Amino acid sequence: MRQAQHYTRTAIALHWLMALLIFGAFPLGVYMHELPLSPTKLQLYSYHKWIGITILFAAATRLAWRFSHPAPAMPDMPRWQRIAAHSIHHLLYVLLFAIPISGWLMSSAKGFQTVWFGVIPLPDLLGKDKELGNLLQAVHEALNFALLLLVGAHIAGALKHHFIERDDTLRRMTFRYKGGA
Amino acid sequence: MRLKITHKLLLATMLTAGTVSAAELTQLNPAKSQITFVSKQMGVPVDGRFKKFDAKITVDPARPEAGKAQFEIDLASIDTGSDDADSEVKGKSWFNAATFPKATFVSSQVRPLGNNRYEALGKLTIKGTTRDVVAPFSIKQEAGGALFDGSFVLNRLQFKIGEGAWADTATVADEVQVKFKLFVTGASSTR
Ligand code: HEM
Numbered sequence: 001m002r003q004a005q006h007y008t009r010t011a012i013a014l015h016w017l018m019a020l021l022i023f024g025a026f027p028l029g030v031y032m033h034e035l036p037l038s039p040t041k042l043q044l045y046s047y048h049k050w051i052g053i054t055i056l057f058a059a060a061t062r063l064a065w066r067f068s069h070p071a072p073a074m075p076d077m078p079r080w081q082r083i084a085a086h087s088i089h090h091l092l093y094v095l096l097f098a099i100p101i102s103g104w105l106m107s108s109a110k111g112f113q114t115v116w117f118g119v120i121p122l123p124d125l126l127g128k129d130k131e132l133g134n135l136l137q138a139v140h141e142a143l144n145f146a147l148l149l150l151v152g153a154h155i156a157g158a159l160k161h162h163f164i165e166r167d168d169t170l171r172r173m174t175f176r177y178k179g180g181a
Numbered sequence: 182m183r184l185k186i187t188h189k190l191l192l193a194t195m196l197t198a199g200t201v202s203a204a205e206l207t208q209l210n211p212a213k214s215q216i217t218f219v220s221k222q223m224g225v226p227v228d229g230r231f232k233k234f235d236a237k238i239t240v241d242p243a244r245p246e247a248g249k250a251q252f253e254i255d256l257a258s259i260d261t262g263s264d265d266a267d268s269e270v271k272g273k274s275w276f277n278a279a280t281f282p283k284a285t286f287v288s289s290q291v292r293p294l295g296n297n298r299y300e301a302l303g304k305l306t307i308k309g310t311t312r313d314v315v316a317p318f319s320i321k322q323e324a325g326g327a328l329f330d331g332s333f334v335l336n337r338l339q340f341k342i343g344e345g346a347w348a349d350t351a352t353v354a355d356e357v358q359v360k361f362k363l364f365v366t367g368a369s370s371t372r
Contacts, residue, residue: 037269039352046223111228111262118224128228128262 004072006172011069014062015173018055018096022151025051026144046118049107053116056100063093075167081157088154095147102140109133204243206326206365209236213328213364216254218335221354233258238365242320242327245291245299252286256307274344281308301331307340318361326366335359 007015025048032044074082107114108124110133115121126132161169171177217230233255240248256278261267271278288303300317318331335357337343343353 037265039346039349042222042352046225112222113225113227115223115225121225 004070006072006177008065008069009175010065011062011071012173012175014058014065018058018062021051021055021058022096022147025055026147029144045112049103049114050117052100052103053114053122055096056104059093059096059100072172075161075165075169077165084153085157088150088157091146091150092154095143095150099140099143099147102136102143106133106136106140109136204241205367206240206242207238207368208326208366209238210326210364210366211235215360215362217360219358219360220337221356223352224354227262229259229261231255231258232260236363238363240327240329240365242322245320246293248288248291250286250288250301250303252284254284254286256282256284274347275342277308286314305335308342310340312339316359316361323364326364329361329363329365332358332360 028044028048028051032041032048035041035044074085077085104114104122105126108126109129111128113121113124158170158173161167162171168177211234214234215230216234217228219226219228221227231254235253237251238248240250256276257271259267259270259276261270270276276284284305284307286303286305288301290302292300292302294300294317298317298319300315302313302315304311305314306312314333314335316331316333318329321328321330336355337353337357338348338350338355347353
């Protein structure tokens with residue numbers, strides 16, 4: 001496969017858009033879950049679901065883009081680090097599908113359909129089933145805990161490259177990056 | 182000749198009178214009946230139901246215009262689909278079920294709409310407020326009785342269902358679709 005010299009602008013834009021959306025959806029999910037039932041809670045649940053589904057669509061776009069536009073090679077690093085970074089990237093892709101899909105299915109099972117931005121109804125792939133809804137909620141929570149750990153490792157890795165190795169790993173995920181191996 | 186006609190008329194009247202009383206239905210079969218509703222939360226329809234209700238009904242499916250019905254719905258038996266919401270809507274700002282445990286509907290008139298459709302007019306009382314409602318329905322004869330299937334739109338704010346912050350109709354719409362399927366059998370039929 002042809003090795004790219006740098007990330008495309010689209011790949012960079014999608015990366016940071018998703019980061020932004022995840023940093024919105026995650027704390028919102030934790031916060032809304034704790035609230036007593038109120039109109040605000042119902043609103044926040046809807047917003048959370050809308051952002052989450054946006055992440056799902058962005059993830060699909062990003063994966064399709066990734067297949068047609070290979071990423072640049074990683075900078076030189078020990079084998080274990082390369083494997084760790086690759087694994088984290090793969091798992092992050094998996095979670096960015098699995099988390100929103102678990103949320104979508106949970107909502108269907110709980111009997112609260114997801115209507116994206118209040119306009120586009122997503123089909124209920126599961127019928128109403130309270131037990132299943134609670135199970136999917138636990139799954140959604142567990143996957144989110146995994147996401148927290150992986151994003152933590154992902155950020156730690158990026159910062160280590162930037163401040164300790166002082167290489168281009170983080171910089172090449174920015175629009176201003178002009179370099180290239 | 183004249184006598185004969187009178188006889189025939191008499192016979193006919195007796196026959197119809199006989200069938201009418203035989204077809205009169207009076208027992209609600211709760212297992213085959215349901216009262217459900219659809220509310221809109223953030224623009225999304227959400228289903229719910231009442232698990233406990235009772236009715237005094239006298240109706241002849243062949244002549245529903247003469248029928249009478251009186252319903253009692255146990256508001257604490259509500260199932261909104263979430264435990265949180267179930268306890269919330271029994272509270273003061275919604276049904277205040279501790280003070281007003283039951284919703285009642287008393288029919289005053291049944292009008293034919295044609296094509297096996299009818300509408301029941303009557304008074305609906307919830308949370309101390311009484312309003313006129315009109316509920317269109319259809320009748321389906323089934324083995325052992327008849328199924329009365331209909332719906333009407335309830336404007337929840339007219340009954341102060343959802344006060345304070347909950348009066349905001351952008352979050353929970355004012356219109357709630359109430360649907361009923363009532364299976365009514367003859368007095369003798371077993372449940
Ligand atoms: C990548 C996208 C998403 C992220 C990062 C995310 C994150 C979270 C987090 C952290 C929680 C709190 C878990 C807890 O404390 O119990 C949560 C709860 C929840 N999420 Fe998501 N979520 C995402 C997508 C979705 C989607 C697409 C839906 C539905 C269409 C959804 C529906 C829900 C619901 C309903 C809850 C609350 C569960 C409850 O309290 O009953 N989420 N989410």
